[in-house]
Amino acid sequence: MIDLRSDTVTRPTPGMLDAMMHARLGDDVLGDDPTVQALESHVADLFGHEAGVLCPSGTMTNQIAIHVHTRPGDEVLCEEGAHVYRYEGGGMMANSGCSVKHLPADRGRFTAEAVAWAVNDRTQDYLANTSLVVVENTVNRGGGAVWDIAEARRIRNTCDAQGLKMHLDGARIFNALEVEGTDARQWGALFDSVSICLSKGLGAPVGSVLIGPAPFIAQARRVRKRFGGGMRQAGLLAAAGLYALEHHIARLVEDHDRARRIAEVLSVSNGCARVLPVHTNIIIYDLAAGSDAKAHVAALAAHGVHCFAIGPDQVRMITHLDIDDAAVDATITALRSVFDGISTDPNSPIH
Ligand SMILES: Cc1ncc(COP(=O)(O)O)c(C=O)c1O
Numbered sequence: 001m002i003d004l005r006s007d008t009v010t011r012p013t014p015g016m017l018d019a020m021m022h023a024r025l026g027d028d029v030l031g032d033d034p035t036v037q038a039l040e041s042h043v044a045d046l047f048g049h050e051a052g053v054l055c056p057s058g059t060m061t062n063q064i065a066i067h068v069h070t071r072p073g074d075e076v077l078c079e080e081g082a083h084v085y086r087y088e089g090g091g092m093m094a095n096s097g098c099s100v101k102h103l104p105a106d107r108g109r110f111t112a113e114a115v116a117w118a119v120n121d122r123t124q125d126y127l128a129n130t131s132l133v134v135v136e137n138t139v140n141r142g143g144g145a146v147w148d149i150a151e152a153r154r155i156r157n158t159c160d161a162q163g164l165k166m167h168l169d170g171a172r173i174f175n176a177l178e179v180e181g182t183d184a185r186q187w188g189a190l191f192d193s194v195s196i197c198l199s200k201g202l203g204a205p206v207g208s209v210l211i212g213p214a215p216f217i218a219q220a221r222r223v224r225k226r227f228g229g230g231m232r233q234a235g236l237l238a239a240a241g242l243y244a245l246e247h248h249i250a251r252l253v254e255d256h257d258r259a260r261r262i263a264e265v266l267s268v269s270n271g272c273a274r275v276l277p278v279h280t281n282i283i284i285y286d287l288a289a290g291s292d293a294k295a296h297v298a299a300l301a302a303h304g305v306h307c308f309a310i311g312p313d314q315v316r317m318i319t320h321l322d323i324d325d326a327a328v329d330a331t332i333t334a335l336r337s338v339f340d341g342i343s344t345d346p347n348s349p350i351h
Pocket of ligand 1: 008058060062083138139169172
């Protein structure tokens with residue numbers, strides 16, 4: 001089975017399992033698991049923040065951040081396809097009582113002007129209090145699009161001018177850094193809090209770390225407990241995370257190259273109308289008008305290639321640690337069989 005449904009499907013490598021087996025453990029709810037503490041301070045330090053807190057999922061780190069940054073009745077600004085809005089079970093609304101205003105965006109990336117326009121006038125009692133902006137980098141629903149740090153800086157300035165907090169959903173921030181070439185600390189400096197996932201491209205089985213200033217993380221710890229995210233011998237998971245940070249960042253470029261190889265074939269396939277330019281490890285493509293994405297996904301599955309339909313005629317594939325060159329070759333063979341064939345037109349557009 002070639003599993004391109006998500007980069008969350010990876011299995012721990014032998015080296016990672018070995019690191020887990022030898023982890024020093026304590027009880028993290030009692031505050032004495034040394035491996036969890038090492039992971040939290042390592043991630044915080046990487047991004048230049050004071051403290052971190054390990055959680056079971058990126059959903060929990062995002063939701064805790066939103067909860068700490070806002071008050072019930074506040075309004076959060078994000079893009080329509082943002083994970084925090086679309087794929088976290090309505091958590092912003094249910095957990096924190098916030099409303100949401102969607103910002104116009106290009107593949108999930110919005111501008112400082114869009115933020116400035118969207119902020120409600122605080123002198124008007126009938127308007128919700130806009131208090132938080134959420135940026136996602138890379139943008140999952142935007143096909144792994146990478147933000148330009150210059151725009152993120154402009155948004156930071158707008159947030160400072162308007163008294164807004166800024167949270168980064170950095171589930172795949174290391175994929176973004178590989179492409180953008182900036183230092184993690186430059187990104188960390190722009191945000192009041194950052195969520196980093198260890199279980200996506202980095203290949204750990206479980207875990208996300210929320211980082212920020214020490215008082216913010218102290219509050220986040222309390223909310224984590226309330227949300228049911230306090231874990232006991234979590235050093236087992238933290239050891240996998242530390243191993244992933246040491247061994248699996250430099251190889252992300254391989255996932256990006258492999259995603260590009262698949263996209264190049266798609267872009268010249270009859271029956272594929274458009275491929276979003278690949279920035280990182282996510283491939284999103286549109287089928288020709290009248291096609292059915294679910295039927296296309298089922299046809300690929302019959303060839304052993306698994307991916308997701310994310311719209312009536314839109315499909316997503318994600319490369320990761322467990323997808324090697326042979327898996328890419330097999331995916332390309334399956335695509336050739338499922339589509340009518342590869343265009344021989346030399347002018348066929350590479351979208
Ligand atoms: C951009 C983004 N943020 C947050 C999450 C949530 O992570 P988790 O599945 O660990 O809750 C995901 C999951 O895929 C994601 O893609």
